Amino acid sequence: MTAGGTHRRAPRKESTNPMTxxxxxxxxxxxxxxxxxxxxxxxxxxxxxxxxxxxxxxxxxxxxxxxxxxxxxxxxxxxxxxxxxxxxxxxxxxxxxxxxxxxxxxxxxxxxxxxxxxxxxxxxxxxxxxxxxxxxxxxxxxxxxxxxxxxxxxxxxxxxxxxxxxxxxxxxxxxxxxxxxxxxxxxxxxxxxxxxxxxxxxxxxxxxxxxxxxxxxxxxxxxxxxxxxxxxxxxxxxxxxxxAGRGAVAELVRVRQGVWSAGAPVREVLSRLLRSMLESAGIEADEVAVAMVSGTATTDPWAGFSAGEVAAVRDVLPRTAIRSIADLVGDAGAATGGFQLAALLDANPAVSQPYSLMTSVDLDGVVGCVLIRHYGPTGAKR
Missing domain, CATH: 3.40.47.10 (Thiolase/Chalcone synthase)
Incomplete structure (x- = not known):
């Protein structure tokens, strides 16, 4: 326990699973x-x-x-x-x-x-x-x-x-x-x-x-x-x-995909995917430092589905920081997910929040999310 009487999370051990x-x-x-x-x-x-x-x-x-x-x-x-x-x-x-x-x-x-x-x-x-x-x-x-x-x-x-x-x-x-x-x-x-x-x-x-x-x-x-x-x-x-002596930047933990429609809106489908992803990985919402959305993180004049994307993240991760790169580089189409992931890999979250995720929504009805775990500067897990 810390001096204030609260529990400090024990450092996580590096996975021994060779297929990580x-x-x-x-x-x-x-x-x-x-x-x-x-x-x-x-x-x-x-x-x-x-x-x-x-x-x-x-x-x-x-x-x-x-x-x-x-x-x-x-x-x-x-x-x-x-x-x-x-x-x-x-x-x-x-x-x-x-x-x-x-x-x-x-x-x-x-x-x-x-x-x-x-x-x-x-x-x-x-x-x-x-x-x-x-x-x-x-x-x-x-x-x-x-x-x-x-x-x-x-x-x-x-x-x-x-x-x-x-x-x-x-x-x-x-x-x-x-x-x-x-x-x-x-x-x-x-x-x-x-x-x-x-x-x-x-x-x-x-x-x-x-x-x-x-x-x-x-x-x-x-x-x-x-x-x-x-x-x-x-x-x-x-x-x-x-x-091979190559250092690891981060771990790919989970990937989820689904389909949204008029009868199954983005917010509903993405919320379900996010909850399923965190539950299967045994991750608490407070352990996720950043959620990188594919639309804008505030108001999005481009397309209405981005509001559902942000709302879904807020439903599942109420205290996680929501960010976007869309305002900086525009709608990059298929490269959007690459820019999102690159921005996450460049992040340096606190040890108590070793995870971050990205969400993606396409106009044609596809929705998905990716969870990664950050490694420390030496390649050790956070």
């Missing part, structure tokens, strides 16, 4: 800049990375955007093999490379390294421009064949594997704003079935006038800031990280 899944490395390309350090500085400053949209010939209906600054595919990756590479693929290939470079020891020769990449549709710009060419050229078949692969949803994931020699399972998940949750859940299943030794979990989205118009019309002509970027996380078992 941990994040051993991560990187992100975001509107804050071209790497993890830029993202960390931006999040800590709390300054918005949004700026006025370019009023050039490809005018979009969106007045503010969060673009990855100074990112050009050929400058970032070189001229070899990038002539027809779209922006989404370039963002993903670059970020995967940054994560692999960051790891203090190679995972393996690539044979047991999987990649799971979350997206909305792939490169919407590539799809629309390829189809447009089939209409405006003299003949429908007079299109640039080199650009066709960009119109396929799994182009980015495939290129990541080719560029970096990843020979494990290669998967693309179309999850929209909730892609981050779906990617982590899929990755956990790969480990459960012994399909990979390490899984690179990525979430990517590009900005283009094409996407801006689709989002604008889909939101009833609402001008809401849009962002872009890519985040990639190295997920592996605690035993694998330990044997």
């Amino acid at each position: 899944l941990v994040f051993s490395g991560w990187s992100v390309l975001s509107p804050f800049g071209g790497g993890r350090a830029d993202f960390e500085r931006g999040i800590r400053s709390g300054a918005s990375a949004l700026r006025a949209a370019d009023p050039g010939p490809d005018r979009s209906p969106i007045t503010r955007v969060g673009l990855v600054r100074d990112f050009e595919v050929r400058e970032a990756l070189g001229s070899n093999g990038t002539r027809a590479m779209d922006r989404l693929t370039g963002l993903a290939v670059k970020t995967v490379g940054q994560v692999l470079d960051e790891l203090p020891a190679p995972a393996n020769d690539g044979a047991d390294t999987a990649l799971v990449l979350g997206t909305t549709t792939g490169s919407l710009r590539s799809m629309m421009e390829f189809v447009k060419d089939s209409f405006i050229q003299d003949r429908p078949f007079q299109v640039d064949p080199a650009r066709f692969p960009n119109a396929v949803m799994n182009r980015a994931a495939g290129q990541c594997a080719i560029w970096h020699g990843l020979r494990g399972p290669n998967t693309t998940i179309a999850g929209g704003r909730a892609a981050g949750v779906a990617v982590l859940q899929y990755a956990a299943r790969l480990f459960q079935r012994d399909r990979a030794q390490m899984v690179l979990c990525g979430m990517a989205e590009e900005f283009s006038p094409h996407r801006a118009w689709v989002e604008y019309l889909g939101a009833d002509d609402t001008d809401r800031p849009l962002g872009e970027g890519c985040a990639v996380f190295a997920l592996e078992s605690a035993a694998s990280a330990r044997s």
Whole structure:
């Protein structure tokens, strides 16, 4: 007991379960800049990375955007093999490379390294421009064949594997704003079935006038800031990280997904998922330091479902701090979950609150949540 007579929580022992899944490395390309350090500085400053949209010939209906600054595919990756590479693929290939470079020891020769990449549709710009060419050229078949692969949803994931020699399972998940949750859940299943030794979990989205118009019309002509970027996380078992001398940033504790509808609103479904997740993990609400929501943490003029998202967190975690990055980088689509998780991994909660979580809600009816446990500076559990 402390001097005041209250009980002090005993330090938690590190798990001896070798199949505990941990994040051993991560990187992100975001509107804050071209790497993890830029993202960390931006999040800590709390300054918005949004700026006025370019009023050039490809005018979009969106007045503010969060673009990855100074990112050009050929400058970032070189001229070899990038002539027809779209922006989404370039963002993903670059970020995967940054994560692999960051790891203090190679995972393996690539044979047991999987990649799971979350997206909305792939490169919407590539799809629309390829189809447009089939209409405006003299003949429908007079299109640039080199650009066709960009119109396929799994182009980015495939290129990541080719560029970096990843020979494990290669998967693309179309999850929209909730892609981050779906990617982590899929990755956990790969480990459960012994399909990979390490899984690179990525979430990517590009900005283009094409996407801006689709989002604008889909939101009833609402001008809401849009962002872009890519985040990639190295997920592996605690035993694998330990044997390779890689430190762990945090532990993936639980992932939950559900479906909301008019008959089952976001608040109701997400509250149930959060309670189930905490109960199955044996976690008390007071042990959760931060809840990172996918919408805004206050009033959200973008979409009504964000109010239900925040309300659900308040129902289950009344004293937990609620945060959001949407006001700083805009609606980043499939990259939203990656930015949320990166912001959580950058946090440094108190020892008495070693957990944090993120929630995701997509307009198409998907809702989910992820619980992580933070590790100390030396890799020990908090």
